[in-house]
Amino acid sequence: MSNDEETDAITRREAIVYGSGAAVSGLLAGCLSGGDSTDSSTPDESADGTETPAESEDGSGTRDGSETPEGTPTESAETYSVTMSPTGTVEFESPPETVFTRLTHHADMAFALGRGDTITAMHAPEYYDGLWNQFVERLPGVSLDWTGLYSSWQPSKEKLYSLDSDIHLADPAWITKQDKWGKDDIEEIGTNVSPWFGNSLSDRHAEPSEAYAGDYEYYTLWEQFEIVAEAFQEQERYSELAAVHEGLLSTIDEKLPAESKRPSAVMLASADLDEIYAYTLSNPGFLTSHTQPFGAKDAFDGEVPTNTVVDFETLLEADPDVILFLGGFEPGTDLGKRREAFRSDPVASKITAVQNDQMYPQGARYQGPILNLFQLEMTAKQLYPDQFGEWPSYESGPYPEIPEDEQLFDRQRVADAINGEI
Known part of the structure; x- marks a missing residue:
């Protein structure tokens, strides 16, 4: 990496400050080389009988009842903060530009927000690239290419350092539940690389690992999507897609026998x-x-x-x-x-x-x-x-x-x- 490239990377990474509960924060560390991304593993069907890894959808696409609404700007006009369980509050000075994901509900959210080509990792990328493109085929002028990404089903800390993503759109409670990761490992990556910001145990309202027990919140798919959109400052894209979703649910409600x-x-x-x-x-x-x-x-x-x-x-x-x-x-x-x-x-x-x-x-x-x-x-x-x-x-x-x-x-x-x- 050239000196200019390193300076650009550090400037970009300084724009994200991570906080959870006690608001751990600090300068997010540097830029490492990309590493290979040729893992072609297929989905683990033993986990639930389907790929790998909510409440019922109500079509509202909104969340309420909290004292500090998600996406509320901080006192500084240059920053904004977004809160999601279990990762807590993350403060941003600019939207993330590169995105680590593990499960496809998060990858699809990034894609929906126009960030499909910024993803650095996902589970079984060749498999899901093929599956998702069966549907993308029907969206005029839209393309998607997830081939060649790092397969992140069992991510290593070394690889996360190497990928150097601006945000880890993944659930640390899921990772500590499935892998040999402790909360100290999660905090190390969150401090030295970039924040965690995702929720996966809403998939079937599963219990979190002991490290995250007691304060885990479950979201519907579209509730979580709204919060992710705030993190990327893509509220307009979210609102447009949420309106389509709400219209579809309204049609379903009206015609159900x-x-x-x-x-x-x-x-x-x-x-x-x-x-x-x-x-x-x-x-x-x-x-x-x-x-x-x-x-x-x-x-x-x-x-x-x-x-x-x-x-x-x-x-x-x-x-x-x-x-x-x-x-x-x-x-x-x-x-x-x-x-x-x-x-x-x-x-x-x-x-x-x-x-x-x-x-x-x-x-x-x-x-x-x-x-x-x-x-x-x-x-x-x-x-x-x-x-x-x-x-x-x-x-x-x-x-x-x-x-x-x-x-x-x-x-x-x-x-x-x-x-x-x-």
């Missing part, structure tokens, strides 16, 4: 049929933010917990009206072959959803705002075709093209928000 006319459903995930994970659609957390609003009946009637391995006999006993295949949009997935495996099995073929050919693809549960919009639309059509229009026939490839008059949200408006053309 009575509870007595709603189908029973289950979401399934499996690399093969030897181990099938089943998920209910309304358990707490943002992992179900695309299914909660629809009020479909739990096919298991509460008898089988979410994220449980089931066999065909258990599925037949539950007899869902609709089956949603998690990962059905993965590049290379042959949804037709998966459906045929159910039809050809002597037990599975008796399931109502199989007999009526109501087996549909889903994308990912660790969704950010952009994927959430697409998944709300697809789930509406898959569960309630009479109210929201039929879901197109789909076996592989990008999200299907839906006629404009049958779309439940405006693609161009979303694309313009991502591109900053508001």
Whole structure:
């Protein structure tokens, strides 16, 4: 690194001051070389039966009740502070320019705010680049490239120093729960590199590690997105996307049939049929933010917990009206072959959803705002075709093209928000 480059980097990094509780602060340390980013690991499906790693969405996109609202400027006109559990308050003099992420709900948030090309790390980048681009294909003028990034499922401190990101959009409570990191390691990186600023245990309202127990707050997907937007000073982009989301939820609320006319459903995930994970659609957390609003009946009637391995006999006993295949949009997935495996099995073929050919693809549960919009639309059509229009026939490839008059949200408006053309 040249002297000029080093000076630029230090100046940029001095613009972010980290605080949590007691407001640890200080000069964030220097600029190190980038290091390689060729890890091509695939998602860990053992964690929850889906990729790796909320309350129900209310469409408000706002938060209230706190004495110091998130995003409230400090006394200095040149700085602003933003608060998120569990990381506390972070003070900024300018928005972060490079972003470390671990899980895809955070990567999608950065992407939605026009920061997709500033991400330095994420879990299984090649896999999620392929999956997300199945949906980005339908956003005119928008592109996304996450290939070649550092795969951050089990990040090392040395690599975080090397990446030298301006912000770690990741949850330290999640990292200390999953990895051999202590709170002292988190504080070291937060002080010497850049602050942590993320929340992941809202995924299913999981308990935090002991180091963060007692003061952990859970957010809906869009509540957290609003706070992240404040950190990047992208409130206008957030407001535009939140308006699209609120309009979509309003359409759903207006057209939902009575509870007595709603189908029973289950979401399934499996690399093969030897181990099938089943998920209910309304358990707490943002992992179900695309299914909660629809009020479909739990096919298991509460008898089988979410994220449980089931066999065909258990599925037949539950007899869902609709089956949603998690990962059905993965590049290379042959949804037709998966459906045929159910039809050809002597037990599975008796399931109502199989007999009526109501087996549909889903994308990912660790969704950010952009994927959430697409998944709300697809789930509406898959569960309630009479109210929201039929879901197109789909076996592989990008999200299907839906006629404009049958779309439940405006693609161009979303694309313009991502591109900053508001």
